[in-house]
Amino acid sequence: MLHISLAAEPIAHIGSFPITNSLALTWLVMAILIFLSVAVSRNIKFIPSGFQSIMEVLIDGLHTFFESVVGHQVKMLFPLIASLFLFILVSNWIGLLPGVGTVGFFRTEQPTEVTTSSEAHGEKEQTTGHLEETAEVQAAETESEVEFIPLFRGPTADLNTTIALALVAFGAIQFFGFKLLGKKYTARFVNFKNPIMGFVGLLELVSDVSKVISFAFRLFGNVFAGEVLLSVMAFLMPFVAPMPFLALELFVGFIQALVFSTLTAVFVNVAASHEG
Amino acid sequence: MDANTWKLIMTGATIALGGAVPALAIGLITAKAVEAMGRNPEAAGDVRTSMILGMAFAEAIAIYSLVIALIIKFV
Secondary structure, X not given: OOOOOOOOOEEEEEOOEEEEHHHHHHHHHHHHHHHHHHHHHOOOOOOOOOHHHHHXXXXXXXXXXXXXXXXXXXXXXXXXXXXXXXXXXXXXXXXXXXXXXXXXXXXXXXXXHHHHHHHHHHXXXXXXXXXXXXXXXXXXXXXXXXXXXXXXXXXHHOHHHHHHHHHHHHHHHHHHHHHHHHHHHHHHOOOOOOHHHXXXXXXXXXXXXXXXXXXXXXXXXXXXXXXXXXXXXXXXOOOOOHHHHHHHHHHHHHHHHHHHHHHHHHHHHHHHOOOO | OOHXXXXXXXXXXXXXXXHXXXXXHHHHHHHHHHHHXXXXXXXXXXXXXXXXXXXXXXXXXXXXXXXXXXXXXXX
């Protein structure tokens, strides 16, 4: 049967800390990005060749694009925005690799509480409940069902990762607001010049909190729904039908990474442009 | 009708209603963007960037309703 789980499943434990399948792939994404950046910056030459020129094309393309969106503050924002873009892009795409979500093991649940309560209930109904007792024992047995635990899961298909990224973006908006405007940044939220501006300040506060939720669920929803779609298509017709959906997921992964980083940049701009 | 029937009905209704209006919104955004690009081809790059941004906001609502539908069905 189709295996779809909203939450990431733990595959191992360090002490009492659960290591989920998306955490394992997050480490892999980190390793990939760190390896690429160390490899390109080790013998960096003024006239690039080979691998360094490929990376330069990528970084220069990103820089030009963000310059057209943000303007003159691109130098301050670029490290954060490019890092967000690259992390989310690699995370989205690594969820499409063969084996992610499909290779795993089976785990049986052992619900001890259900069996004890059904035993107590069975003793009470000794006179009339022989049939009920067996039915409840059967129910307790079917409770211990076998579920499939995939070993790997795309990092951004886990709500924890996307909420963390959204909190990073939210923190960055506040940080850059203070950095660019100083103490006057608080005038965006608490403004008592006239009651209308006071209300606007409250609205800005609510809108900033809703940005966290919006960032998190946009990214999670797109990636998780893409995974569900690919699972269903592979379940219905495994051989040719999933191909256009894989192409769609490549495209969606790229667009969502772009949208996340661009929206962070745009919101920093908007927040820092509040003069009074 | 028991809870399972309601779950099935509401899963379909959530995504049907929650996907219809954002689809209309995205269509309107694209229509206006294409119109703007036709009137002023030089600003096509800026218009395209703003269009992608606007689409992300509109699509996010559809994604929220999809997530709720998945939660209703599978949790």
